[in-house]
Amino acid sequence: MQTELSSTTDILVDTTGDDLHQHMRSMSDDVMIIKPEVKTHRRTASLRQRLENAEQLVHKFVTEAEQVAEQAVIKLCTEAWHVCHFNALPKWLQDNDFLHRGHRPPLPSFWVCFKSIFRLHTETGNIWTHGLGAVLFLCLFVYTFITFKDHYTYVDRLMLAIYFCGAITCLSFSTVFHTCSCHSREVSKFCSKLDYCGISIQIIGSMIPALYYGFYDNHAMYLTYITFGVILCIISIVISLWDKFGEPKFRPLRTAVFLAFGLSNVIPGIHWFIVLDSHLFSSFLLFILQGLLYIIGALLYVVRIPERFFPGKCDYWFQSHQLFHILVVLAAIVHLNGINGMVEMRLNVNQLSI
Ligand SMILES: [Zn+2]
Numbered sequence: 001m002q003t004e005l006s007s008t009t010d011i012l013v014d015t016t017g018d019d020l021h022q023h024m025r026s027m028s029d030d031v032m033i034i035k036p037e038v039k040t041h042r043r044t045a046s047l048r049q050r051l052e053n054a055e056q057l058v059h060k061f062v063t064e065a066e067q068v069a070e071q072a073v074i075k076l077c078t079e080a081w082h083v084c085h086f087n088a089l090p091k092w093l094q095d096n097d098f099l100h101r102g103h104r105p106p107l108p109s110f111w112v113c114f115k116s117i118f119r120l121h122t123e124t125g126n127i128w129t130h131g132l133g134a135v136l137f138l139c140l141f142v143y144t145f146i147t148f149k150d151h152y153t154y155v156d157r158l159m160l161a162i163y164f165c166g167a168i169t170c171l172s173f174s175t176v177f178h179t180c181s182c183h184s185r186e187v188s189k190f191c192s193k194l195d196y197c198g199i200s201i202q203i204i205g206s207m208i209p210a211l212y213y214g215f216y217d218n219h220a221m222y223l224t225y226i227t228f229g230v231i232l233c234i235i236s237i238v239i240s241l242w243d244k245f246g247e248p249k250f251r252p253l254r255t256a257v258f259l260a261f262g263l264s265n266v267i268p269g270i271h272w273f274i275v276l277d278s279h280l281f282s283s284f285l286l287f288i289l290q291g292l293l294y295i296i297g298a299l300l301y302v303v304r305i306p307e308r309f310f311p312g313k314c315d316y317w318f319q320s321h322q323l324f325h326i327l328v329v330l331a332a333i334v335h336l337n338g339i340n341g342m343v344e345m346r347l348n349v350n351q352l353s354i
Pocket residue numbers: 126174178321325
């Protein structure tokens with residue numbers, strides 16, 4: 001029976017009273033020896049843990065304080081920005097050295113960039129000329145679709161919609177570019193690509209309806225010219241998206257490519273003139289005028305007239321880029337009138353032939 005008991009019970013049962021006391025005392029001595037060691041060990045571990053926690057806490061506070069301070073400095077710098085001289089700009093923001101003062105410094109906040117629309121600087125005119133142009137074409141789009149005449153076919157509506165979408169896209173992308181170009185090098189580069197894509201979209205958006213009505217009775221020629229136009233459009237978009245061509249030194253090359261794309265309308269234009277229906281002559285003249293406006297605008301932009309002759313005098317107003325923008329909007333209005341004239345004339349001819 002005794003042998004089946006647990007070891008503790010064995011001690012109690014197998015030992016006499018004296019043995020028990022002695023054993024208990026011995027155990028007590030052992031505990032007295034071990035206890036301080038355990039306590040010391042626990043205290044050290046606890047202290048180390050607390051130190052680590054405190055260290056983590058301090059590190060966390062310091063990191064948060066640094067972030068808050070950094071944000072505050074960025075906010076202060078961007079909210080309270082002042083226009084600066086061309087020479088004070090970082091390389092990626094230096095584009096036109098004939099504009100001396102009034103440049104925006106880098107503003108690494110989209111909110112601050114968009115707020116800068118309402119301040120005077122070298123980009124104010126560029127932002128508003130195309131911003132208002134985009135709003136104008138959006139209103140004209142809505143107005144045109146509200147006042148559509150019943151005899152307009154589905155294709156007529158589609159052609160006008162293509163034209164409006166091209167113009168609105170181009171003007172909107174341009175506005176975004178001029179607004180955010182000072183955000184950072186990366187954003188500037190991306191928005192520049194958008195700007196050039198917008199020009200390609202507008203050119204093809206203008207070609208499609210003009211060629212459709214110009215070669216209304218010659219569907220094969222219409223498809224040939226449109227295919228040619230779409231291929232050129234794709235090439236110009238690829239060039240726009242290619243990083244290498246985003247640098248300011250490639251500005252003349254980019255302009256030349258877009259000019260070539262724009263002038264690709266010349267061949268179908270000459271063909272159209274040869275087979276021209278006399279009823280469409282006024283529209284033809286409008287397209288010629290539109291082409292001239294584009295060419296004048298592009299030339300002013302490339303050679304930087306008038307600021308080239310008046311360095312530092314066109315920093316805010318009347319600089320070549322603003323004139324180019326105004327001429328682009330005027331050309332778009334002229335083209336719209338040309339298309340409207342063709343749609344009306346085509347519908348009248350169709351009604352007369354019925
Ligand atoms: Zn522009």
